[in-house]
Amino acid sequence: MTLTGQMLIGQHPLRGSGTAFRAINPATDTPLEPAYAGGDAAHVEQACALAWAAFDTYRETSLMARAAFLEAIAEQIEALGDVLIERAAAETGLPRPRLQGERGRTCAQLRTFARTVRAGEWLDVRVDSAQPEREPLPRPDLRQRHIALGPVAVFGASNFPLAFSVAGGDTASALAAGCPVIVKAHNAHPGTSELVGRAIARAVAACSLPEGVFSLLYDSGYDLGIALVGDSRIKAVGFTGSRSGGMALCRAAQARPEPIPVYAEMSSINPVYLFPAALAARGDALAQGFVASLTQGAGQFCTNPGLVVAIQGPALQRFVQVASDSLQHCAAQTMLSPGIFQAYQRGASALADHAEVAATGKAAQGPNQGQARLCVTQADAFLANPALQAEVFGATSLVIACTDSAQVRQVSEHLEGQLTATLHLDEADLADARSVLPLLERRAGRLLVNGWPTGVEVCDAMVHGGPFPATSDSRTTSVGTAAIQRFLRPVCYQDFPDALLPAALRHDNPLLLRRLLDGQREA
Amino acid sequence: MTLTGQMLIGQHPLRGSGTAFRAINPATDTPLEPAYAGGDAAHVEQACALAWAAFDTYRETSLMARAAFLEAIAEQIEALGDVLIERAAAETGLPRPRLQGERGRTCAQLRTFARTVRAGEWLDVRVDSAQPEREPLPRPDLRQRHIALGPVAVFGASNFPLAFSVAGGDTASALAAGCPVIVKAHNAHPGTSELVGRAIARAVAACSLPEGVFSLLYDSGYDLGIALVGDSRIKAVGFTGSRSGGMALCRAAQARPEPIPVYAEMSSINPVYLFPAALAARGDALAQGFVASLTQGAGQFCTNPGLVVAIQGPALQRFVQVASDSLQHCAAQTMLSPGIFQAYQRGASALADHAEVAATGKAAQGPNQGQARLCVTQADAFLANPALQAEVFGATSLVIACTDSAQVRQVSEHLEGQLTATLHLDEADLADARSVLPLLERRAGRLLVNGWPTGVEVCDAMVHGGPFPATSDSRTTSVGTAAIQRFLRPVCYQDFPDALLPAALRHDNPLLLRRLLDGQREA
Known part of the structure; x- marks a missing residue:
């Protein structure tokens, strides 16, 4: 071989x-x-x-x-x-x-x-x-x-x-x-x-x-x-x-x-929403889960959580603190290629120009190793600077602190199209989540509750897609x-004799398909 | 009102x-x-x-x-x-x-x-x-x-x-x-x-x-x-x-x-194929049916039969003769607007520059009346001149005489995308039709046997579409x-509680939809 x-x-x-x-x-x-x-x-x-x-x-x-x-x-x-x-x-x-x-x-x-x-x-x-x-x-x-x-x-x-x-x-x-x-x-x-x-x-x-x-x-x-x-x-x-x-x-x-x-x-930065009750009740666990998802595979996933959205306050401060502590212990990881590593360095450094760096992972021990990074900014700054929405392909994420739930919605309306959007919520957050859900449905191909966006199941119900620029075709x-x-297009056959019809369309239905026959789905 | x-x-x-x-x-x-x-x-x-x-x-x-x-x-x-x-x-x-x-x-x-x-x-x-x-x-x-x-x-x-x-x-x-x-x-x-x-x-x-x-x-x-x-x-x-x-x-x-x-x-010119046995057996009736489809509504249909493809010979000559006789008795018809009438005049006249005019309908009796027109050309000329494929919106059609069935296929491969393609055939034509069918499936959204393309049924199986330039999206x-x-796009909901799910996706299936559930279509 x-x-x-x-x-x-x-x-x-x-x-x-x-x-x-x-x-x-x-x-x-x-x-x-x-x-x-x-x-x-x-x-x-x-x-x-x-x-x-x-x-x-x-x-x-x-x-x-x-x-x-x-x-x-x-x-x-x-x-x-x-x-x-x-x-x-x-x-x-x-x-x-x-x-x-x-x-x-x-x-x-x-x-x-x-x-x-x-x-x-x-x-x-x-x-x-x-x-x-x-x-x-x-x-x-x-x-x-x-x-x-x-x-x-x-x-x-x-x-x-x-x-x-x-x-x-x-x-x-x-x-x-x-x-x-x-x-x-x-x-x-x-x-x-x-x-x-x-x-x-x-x-x-x-x-x-x-x-x-x-x-x-x-x-x-x-x-x-x-x-x-x-x-x-x-x-x-x-x-x-x-x-x-x-x-x-x-x-x-x-x-x-x-x-x-x-x-x-x-391109997708996969926003993760931390709703107040969930953040208050299990912020530490969320921080650990977040860092694990962020740093998995050196962050080289289309669905990497590149954005965290939450209301400012002590609970979010603690989340950032716990995440930072965890991130600091993450070893730098070899990235896929020198080109991707260099693009990561440029992107992470551009982000740091506009946002506060809360933590960085361990220093590189070899060539092309990407260091994880967590940045923090205020929603006002995020809304004012489109550059903060640019995807940084690798283990870098940005936490956006919002003043209130109205600003959470404002940030959501400001986002470009995404592959995923994630909601961490508890029972008490349901009303808040409901108010932001329509905005996210318009912006993402997959919505998750209390999970992490990395990991894309191959199954019937999966959508790995989303509005532009997540993909060029959200359909x-x-x-x-x-x-x-x-990769398909429909073709209609009018008054064709069986001798010319493809098997799928023949009158005796030799492929045993459940056809839509005269408006009714066949059993 | x-x-x-x-x-x-x-x-x-x-x-x-x-x-x-x-x-x-x-x-x-x-x-x-x-x-x-x-x-x-x-x-x-x-x-x-x-x-x-x-x-x-x-x-x-x-x-x-x-x-x-x-x-x-x-x-x-x-x-x-x-x-x-x-x-x-x-x-x-x-x-x-x-x-x-x-x-x-x-x-x-x-x-x-x-x-x-x-x-x-x-x-x-x-x-x-x-x-x-x-x-x-x-x-x-x-x-x-x-x-x-x-x-x-x-x-x-x-x-x-x-x-x-x-x-x-x-x-x-x-x-x-x-x-x-x-x-x-x-x-x-x-x-x-x-x-x-x-x-x-x-x-x-x-x-x-x-x-x-x-x-x-x-x-x-x-x-x-x-x-x-x-x-x-x-x-x-x-x-x-x-x-x-x-x-x-x-x-x-x-x-x-x-x-x-x-x-x-x-844009579509909707080729109509007259296979030899059908043309020999019922050429006169085909000519009458063709002229009726061509002149219906002053030819102002997207599916108007603007092209006829057949093998040259006495049967095709007779078809053209009978169609011409019939067409000459067709009254000119008021077109939809002065602009459409003028465009028709330009298009029909441009076609006549490159093809022989076999017949024209009766002269106009009032403003904006389009005269039907039938033109004839050899396949070689058609293949050499892309202008002959331009849609003339109105009651004008072009008959293409091919030397043999190989040239019929050559003409078919040369066609742009179409809304429809029509095959007139008898039992003895099936083999010929089979050889051209794959080419037509690649080029048209709807294929008809022994009918006329005008008349587009609103139903489940209809396809009014087709490869470019018939439409901008053949899918x-x-x-x-x-x-x-x-006008739809898919959205995936991962681990959503029922309280946040839309009705269509709730666990108890309140809309009684036949879902694709774990790979099986529900009865």
């Missing part, structure tokens, strides 16, 4: 012609072999041509065949064994147990989508039967199903080298929908990407699917990604990363002759089974 | 301050009283402020209350009586029976959405129960519902002064989703718009809803519409009209600090009950 540094154009490993780059072990700041040479416009062309050629066949694979393919990918990833964990650890600085857990999550996610594909609810089959006798005009027979949008470009994320990368949620949901996928690997973990990409390619071959169902491309810069989004055969884009990166892809997608949807998950989620809907 | 020329800011009639304009009776080219003065930025501000103030209340109205409101609108429109039909006929040149039918469709559409609201499937409730004992981590209780996006800007369309205008499909589906609506009236039928707007306002009052649920604005130009789309409190846009108009709104929506979705239905439909999904 030697790494080759090669891209995958369908089943064909191919060395790029562009600038070569190597992964950096962030724990040691040393480069890792082999070198990965980026692809160029010709590689984009080849991958897109293969994906397009595969599309009509792949999107009409049976539910069983497509589900089996997703499961085969999971098996192939598991078959990589420790090699995958070793390489991912070297490339990301993430601890092995975390990566083993993430591998489990990634494979479980693929299997969850296999179940979703088999169940077939995503087809959203609707049938309105013909009414030939209707006056003044007869009604035709109308049948709707959903079909795949087309080949999808997926950009691997840095912070989940497995679960949000080559075989991550975007890839799994796009493949589940029937879309071929072309992945632009994240530069920080090219070796992990190669291993997983080869696992997917093996699953493609094992399932006798057209090779264009999956390709994997590298680039040392941004040109290839922009070219990929600009290719007319790409019909949607999945991305998790920075606001600037996501917006660049959105612009590229809108500038095409045929604009396409971009699902970019970009969807990038985690959970509803993510399949991002 | 005297017309006032006033806008409606919530419940308040208000005269605009901008340039005054009058509707033109296209049949006589005479202006109609009263004058309508356009609104300005201050009116946009007032309407948006009211809509925003109404949003949190309106989006949480009960399913029953919201459905009753939609039904009340239908009743208020019906209560307008003949005044509405008279004014609409004067403003559009459309025959009274057509307008009576359209009123019936409009009110039926509102009642259909009322039923959809009550059924509650659009909430897409998903529940994943807590698993406190799960290892290595407990699973929280996760519940998802859909909520309204926010206030929606709706642009009235010219060609359906009732069904796609002030109380048309966009308004009905946005109100059904829980979104306040601000309509920018179409300039061609301001009086019809005022009557319907006042009917909606009366329904708002009768249902004791916040007045900001509905406002109606006028403008003689484009500034107000662009200002409306640019307002931060508007969260989505519905539009039916020209490609240039739709694209201008898309650009305005993307240029906002917070981009928002635009559902623009813009949705603007007709049929699935249109409600355009």
Whole structure:
């Protein structure tokens, strides 16, 4: 299982012609072999041509065949064994147990989508039967199903080298929908990407699917990604990363002759509300829980609690004190890459320019180690300075002290769109919580009570999304089974004979779907 | 029921301050009283402020209350009586029976959405129960519902002064989703718009809803519409009209600090395929049916059959001959407005520059009467000239003669996105049809066999949408009950106590919804 540094154009490993780059072990700041040479416009062309050629066949694979393919990918990833964990650890600085857990999550996610594909609810089959006798005009027979949008470009994320990368949620949901996928690997973990990409390619071959169902491309810069989004055969884009990166892809997608949807998950500071009764009753425990959530994984989560909102007073002072005491004992942690570490340093330092630093974690003991940080400011200052809302990707958070519950609402109205908002409350806080809840529903994709936002369950009810700039499209989620809907569009078939209808729409309902038949859901 | 020329800011009639304009009776080219003065930025501000103030209340109205409101609108429109039909006929040149039918469709559409609201499937409730004992981590209780996006800007369309205008499909589906609506009236039928707007306002009052649920604005130009789309409190846009108009709104929506979705239905030429066996067996009947569909309502339908694709030969020649004979006897028909008539003249004449004119209808007998026209060209010419794909809004169509079935597929691959594609076929054509079907599924929202694309049923299975440029968002439909999904986004509630949960998500399921509960659909 030697790494080759090669891209995958369908089943064909191919060395790029562009600038070569190597992964950096962030724990040691040393480069890792082999070198990965980026692809160029010709590689984009080849991958897109293969994906397009595969599309009509792949999107009409049976539910069983497509589900089996997703499961085969999971098996192939598991078959990589420790090699995958070793390489991912070297490339990301993430601890092995975390990566083993993430591998489990990634494979479980693929299997969850296999179940979703088999169940077939995503087809959203609707049938309105013909009414030939209707006056003044007869009604035709109308049948709707959903079909795949087309080949999808997926950009691997840095912070989940497995679960949000080559075989991550975007890839799994796009493949589940029937879309071929072309992945632009994240530069920080090219070796992990190669291993997983080869696992997917093996699953493609094992399932006798057209090779264009999956390709994997590298680039040392941004040109290839922009070219990929600009290719007319790409019909949607999945991305998790920075606001600037996501917006660049959105612009590229809108500038095409045929604009396409971009699902970019970009920026969130995940406000945590501490309501008065809860803060008074268990402020110390909340402070401990908060620091644990903040510093977990060096704070490198989209749902990291970057903002705490509460009414000022002794209880909040004590919360800050206990949190500060706890934070001071937190060891600095190796961040995912030198680039992310440097961005963290800049962001944390910019925040400290505008807010009081209540505490910092232990000093770094090695390269690229991020120090946790807790800042405090008054709501007036927060409301006056948009810079205080900028996401600092890492273990830094800002406590906002409000004068009263009216100011809590004012701060809430001032917030940009978020992935999550968390409410810590007791029985006596319910009225206060009710008054702020509508504001938060308008601003976040997931609302939590008495928990912490880190930890995103892969299930039917999950929403990992939210209003801009949390994502570029609040109508969807990038985690959970509803993510399949991002890559589908409805098609209506009018007065089709059974001989031409897809199986999902045939009169005898061979897939045993629970259709919406003449306005009634079938049992 | 005297017309006032006033806008409606919530419940308040208000005269605009901008340039005054009058509707033109296209049949006589005479202006109609009263004058309508356009609104300005201050009116946009007032309407948006009211809509925003109404949003949190309106989006949480009960399913029953919201459905009753939609039904009340239908009743208020019906209560307008003949005044509405008279004014609409004067403003559009459309025959009274057509307008009576359209009123019936409009009110039926509102009642259909009322039923959809009550059924509650659009909430897409998903529940994943807590698993406190799960290892290595407990699973929280996760519940998802859909909520309204926010206030929606709706642009009235010219060609359906009732069904796609002030109380048309966009308004009905946005109100059904829980979104306040601000309509920018179409300039061609301001009086019809005022009557319907006042009917909606009366329904708002009768249902004791916040007045900001509905406002109606006028403008003689484009500034107000662009200002409306640019307002931060508007969260989505519905539009039916020209490609240039739709694209201008898309650009305005993307240029906002917070981009928002635009559902623009813009341009479609609706190819009709005549397969060999069907053409040989019943070419004359097909020609008659084609001309009837083409000339209905002066061809002013988004789904007008603007393109016919068939293999050259005697059968196609005869089809063209019979269609030409029939078309020559078609009277010229008054078009909706002088502007639309002039655009039709330009478009039909541009098409004639590049294709042979096989037939024209009878000459105009009055102002703004469009003459039907049938053109013919070879596939090679069509493939070489993108101008031949431009929509000519009116009763003009182009027949493309292909050398063989391979060229039929080539033409199909060359087509832009469409609202519809129609296949006329007999048993012997099935294999041919099968080979072109995947291409058409990728290009159109609705596929028809042995029918005509005009006539769009309002039902569950309808898709009135399609890939760009048919619409700006192929993932949705603007007709049929699935249109409600355009104005919704998912929100997840984690570990919420029942006391804070919305009714749709409470543990005892008081709305009796068929939830997706722990992966199983409830019976």
